[in-house]
Amino acid sequence: xxxxxxxxxxxxxxxxxxxxxxxxxxxxxxxxxxxxxxxxxxxxxxxxxxxxxxxxxxxxxxxxxxxxxxxxxxxxxxxxxxxxxxxxxxxxxxxxxxxxxxxxxxxxxxxxxxxxxxxxxxxxxxxxxxxxxxxxxxxxxxxxxxxxxxxxxxxxxxxxxxxxxxxxxxxxxxxxxxxxxxxxxxxxxxxxxxxxxxxxxxxxxxxxxxx
Numbered sequence: 754x755x756x757x758x759x760x761x762x763x764x765x766x767x768x769x770x771x772x773x774x775x776x777x778x779x780x781x782x783x784x785x786x787x788x789x790x791x792x793x794x795x796x797x798x799x800x801x802x803x804x805x806x807x808x809x810x811x812x813x814x815x816x817x818x819x820x821x822x823x824x825x826x827x828x829x830x831x832x833x834x835x836x837x838x839x840x841x842x843x844x845x846x847x848x849x850x851x852x853x854x855x856x857x858x859x860x861x862x863x864x865x866x867x868x869x870x871x872x873x874x875x876x877x878x879x880x881x882x883x884x885x886x887x888x889x890x891x892x893x894x895x896x897x898x899x900x901x902x903x904x905x906x907x908x909x910x911x912x913x914x915x916x917x918x919x920x921x922x923x924x925x926x927x928x929x930x931x932x933x934x935x936x937x938x939x940x941x942x943x944x945x946x947x948x949x950x951x952x953x954x955x956x957x958x959x960x961x962x963x964x
Contacts, residue, residue, distance in 0.1 A: 781924040782885060784916055786876055788909050789901045790852055793829075797821075797853050800828050811862070818864040822846050822853075830900065842943045848893035892939045895932040902929040 798806040802821050813821070826845060827834055833845075840846070851868050855877070858870040876888040889895050902925060910922040 781916060781921050783877065784913065784921060785906075785925045785928070789898060790855065790877075792901050792905050792909065793849065793897070794853050796829055797825050800825055810864070813864050815863040815866050818850065819846070822850055825849070839943055842946075843893045843896055843939065845893050845896065848891065848897060852897065889928075889932055889935065892935065895935045895939075898932045899929060899936050
């Protein structure tokens with residue numbers, strides 16, 4: 754499903770003369786995506802599942818990796834724990850694995866079986882408007898970014914020394930607002946499909962993005 758709001762929002766980046774995203778905007782967009790990936794990778798490695806991540810990760814079977822991802826979701830996305838059907842609907846497990854393991858894309862390991870790194874690697878290495886829209890049009894990627902931004906985005910942006918922090922945060926805020934709209938739309942789609950009552954989410958006293 755195409756994320757129309759993300760497509761429309763590309764005007765935010767447009768140059769008034771040629772309507773193309775500037776090189777500076779590309780830099781900032783690659784920056785936040787790498788920040789988000791680094792956040793989830795670090796959170797996964799240090800969440801208590803592993804005693805020695807770098808050693809154990811090479812020895813995991815496919816099923817063991819699946820179980821580790823499920824355990825991580827229960828920890829990191831505790832507010833979604835009662836809604837297993839929603840997690841499956843959003844395909845959160847697959848997207849998290851792709852994000853966390855993308856540096857192992859060319860290794861012959863059972864833990865990356867079935868994963869397609871194309872969209873993520875295009876966004877990381879060949880960032881343009883089309884790749885941005887494609888990345889966010891995956892509903893689980895939008896959810897991951899909303900979660901990351903609400904938990905750590907602003908504080909992470911303040912720590913960056915190689916870009917102007919205020920501009921980086923401005924870019925992230927714009928993308929957050931668009932991704933948040935898309936996540937809410939997907940929640941409504943899920944509710945209609947499952948005929949659920951609207952739950953009340955509590956996100957560490959942060960805005961409830963699924964209200």
